[in-house]
Amino acid sequence: MVATMALYGVLGDIHGNREALVATLAALEDHHPEQLLCIGDTIGYNADSDDCVAILRECGVVSIAGNHDLIGISRLGFERCSNKAMHALKRTRRLLQPETMEYLRSLPRTVQIEDSVVLVHGGVRDVQQYMTTPLHIEENVRYLRADFPGRRVCFYGHVHQQKIFEVADDGSVRDLLADGVVKLRLDREYFVNPGSLDASRKPAPKFAEFALFDSGPMTVEFFRVPYDDMLTEAKAAGAGYRIGPWRDRFYALQRKVPGFR
Numbered sequence: 001m002v003a004t005m006a007l008y009g010v011l012g013d014i015h016g017n018r019e020a021l022v023a024t025l026a027a028l029e030d031h032h033p034e035q036l037l038c039i040g041d042t043i044g045y046n047a048d049s050d051d052c053v054a055i056l057r058e059c060g061v062v063s064i065a066g067n068h069d070l071i072g073i074s075r076l077g078f079e080r081c082s083n084k085a086m087h088a089l090k091r092t093r094r095l096l097q098p099e100t101m102e103y104l105r106s107l108p109r110t111v112q113i114e115d116s117v118v119l120v121h122g123g124v125r126d127v128q129q130y131m132t133t134p135l136h137i138e139e140n141v142r143y144l145r146a147d148f149p150g151r152r153v154c155f156y157g158h159v160h161q162q163k164i165f166e167v168a169d170d171g172s173v174r175d176l177l178a179d180g181v182v183k184l185r186l187d188r189e190y191f192v193n194p195g196s197l198d199a200s201r202k203p204a205p206k207f208a209e210f211a212l213f214d215s216g217p218m219t220v221e222f223f224r225v226p227y228d229d230m231l232t233e234a235k236a237a238g239a240g241y242r243i244g245p246w247r248d249r250f251y252a253l254q255r256k257v258p259g260f261r
Contacts, residue, residue: 005114007031011210012039012121012157013196015068016046016092016241020197020208021055023227031212037113039157040066040121043096043104045088045200047235053100065107066121066157067128072096073104079260080128083251087243088236110148114215118144118151122158130159134173137165137191141173144189152189155213160202162195162209162222184218192220199229200236 009028014021028036038061043049049072056063070076071089073096078086096104109127111119123129123136124143131140144154162178167189176182184190195209206229212221236242243251254260 015198016049018048038063044068
């Protein structure tokens with residue numbers, strides 16, 4: 001449990017993208033949040049996982065573990081990864097510094113903020129679930145009510161897309177526009193994705209996405225800022241984090257072997 005009635009910067013899905021993280025933190029300085037929250041996946045995909053973890057620790061960010069973090073420390077396997085993600089995570093596992101591994105092992109799967117907010121990475125009960133449709137939210141609001149009674153705002157990640165779903169008392173779900181400032185009603189439940197800092201999976205132009213949550217007036221504001229994507233890509237490619245066609249084919253064949261993990 002942290003703070004009461006504060007302004008929070010909410011970010012996640014950094015995936016070792018130092019340029020996106022630095023750009024986001026610079027943008028957040030203009031708003032003076034009292035606490036930064038990270039919804040997981042600090043590592044993976046890109047070349048600066050250790051640096052990103054060090055920056056979060058230096059800034060005192062309250063963070064949870066995402067699926068890439070758990071795969072990076074071998075608490076999850078590769079079964080539900082794309083070949084691209086698996087390739088990058090295999091390299092990440094080999095290169096992570098001991099202090100980074102220790103930090104990732106210390107992260108909880110969920111964190112509760114004040115008296116109404118919870119942080120998860122994927123679904124409420126499944127860190128690797130993609131919550132993209134009202135049907136997913138209908139399922140997960142039942143888990144939210146059972147596992148975190150009284151929590152009306154659930155911040156989640158994993159999808160790499162800014163989203164906000166509103167749930168009425170009868171369980172009906174509305175997909176709201178995740179743009180600018182959104183006022184949250186006290187008689188509703190919300191699932192909010194601040195977006196992803198890393199945009200390597202997205203078409204150009206590339207933006208780091210994040211949100212501000214003000215627990216006083218109960219508002220969420222969505223932001224997108226540019227970062228030096230060319231530098232991120234050059235470092236990732238040079239360090240072997242990008243998969244080639246032959247390696248992609250090899251992984252596809254490897255998945256057919258019994259006991260693949």
